[in-house]
Amino acid sequence: MKASAVARANIALVKYWGKRDEERILPANGSISLTLDGFTTLTTVETGPRAPRDELILDGKARGTDTREFRETVSRFIGLVRHEAGMLDPVKIVSRNDFPTGAGLASSASGYAALACALNEALALGLDARELSILARRGSGSATRSVFGGFVEWVRGERGDGSDSHAVPLAGPDHWPAFRMVVCLTDTQEKKVKSRAGMASSVATSPFWGGWLRCVEADLEAVRHGVASRDFSLVGATAEANALKMHAVMMTTSPSLLYWNPRTVQILQAVREWREGGLECYFTMDAGPQVKILCIEDVSPEIRTRLSRLPHPPDVVEASPGEGVALTEKHLF
Numbered sequence: 001m002k003a004s005a006v007a008r009a010n011i012a013l014v015k016y017w018g019k020r021d022e023e024r025i026l027p028a029n030g031s032i033s034l035t036l037d038g039f040t041t042l043t044t045v046e047t048g049p050r051a052p053r054d055e056l057i058l059d060g061k062a063r064g065t066d067t068r069e070f071r072e073t074v075s076r077f078i079g080l081v082r083h084e085a086g087m088l089d090p091v092k093i094v095s096r097n098d099f100p101t102g103a104g105l106a107s108s109a110s111g112y113a114a115l116a117c118a119l120n121e122a123l124a125l126g127l128d129a130r131e132l133s134i135l136a137r138r139g140s141g142s143a144t145r146s147v148f149g150g151f152v153e154w155v156r157g158e159r160g161d162g163s164d165s166h167a168v169p170l171a172g173p174d175h176w177p178a179f180r181m182v183v184c185l186t187d188t189q190e191k192k193v194k195s196r197a198g199m200a201s202s203v204a205t206s207p208f209w210g211g212w213l214r215c216v217e218a219d220l221e222a223v224r225h226g227v228a229s230r231d232f233s234l235v236g237a238t239a240e241a242n243a244l245k246m247h248a249v250m251m252t253t254s255p256s257l258l259y260w261n262p263r264t265v266q267i268l269q270a271v272r273e274w275r276e277g278g279l280e281c282y283f284t285m286d287a288g289p290q291v292k293i294l295c296i297e298d299v300s301p302e303i304r305t306r307l308s309r310l311p312h313p314p315d316v317v318e319a320s321p322g323e324g325v326a327l328t329e330k331h332l333f
């Protein structure tokens, strides 16, 4: 059977960096994110005798299914789903991102959320949203959060089997429609060190790892409270400080993970100057050189004007709170 799903990227306000179980993709800490209304993945899957073998076409290109990367990622995920469904048929996957893949824009989050949702339908797994977020997590940790729209918490969970490590919606996209992320693209090439390898290396080598873990619970509590009360200053300041703590862990990993480029730093400095001058905005960054500026809708035009006047202006995409994953009739084949 054929099914298609659409999912959107999410950007964390309190970051996920480090696992307590690599195999089951269980995080060392909880995280909170905003699902965006852009940065969309559309995925169509088909299973059954018409698909001669597992196949992946991503952004119009057939991806090699005999590579180590495919075996360790998509193929492993399909294997889990086959096991769950008790079936052996091959799966054809065609997926399209409307934004650059692998450049620190959460393409694995929207990608695995869409894939999990489409497979749930195609194989009649009958998973509810919580169970779907657990399945998406097995593909990529951050995908668990893209199952829901708006502000979402991925609870760490305690159990070894991961059955209590899933996403919980904190507030849907209509709760705070004026919240904005102005995404500044400074370099859209695929990053050299992927998050999975980078975070494993941080856990193993960063002397700041323990400090990071000790800070996270307070940041989660502040952002939960800030979202519930629409306290932008609290959410923004906590998110900016949390991102810097994560990057301190990244930079002190051995070998060091430095995802920033000169244009990244230019924007970080600008955001701080603008804020000191009374324009309230904050930044966050992920495992890549893009900067996401947090603001409220009435100041985003001014921020975009100022970004365009920087010596090396970035490409800019503005995003609002968006919806969670959903099935669609728009099949890609």
Ligand code: 2P0
Residues within 6 Å of the ligand: 010, 011, 012, 014, 015, 016, 017, 025, 031, 108, 109, 139, 140, 141, 142, 143, 195, 196, 197, 285, 286, 287
């Ligand atoms: C986050 N990141 O919370 C953090 C911030 C990157 C920096 O979640 O190994 O691609 O597949 O679970 O989900 C990126 O990590 O890693 C990520 P895996 P994933 O958004």
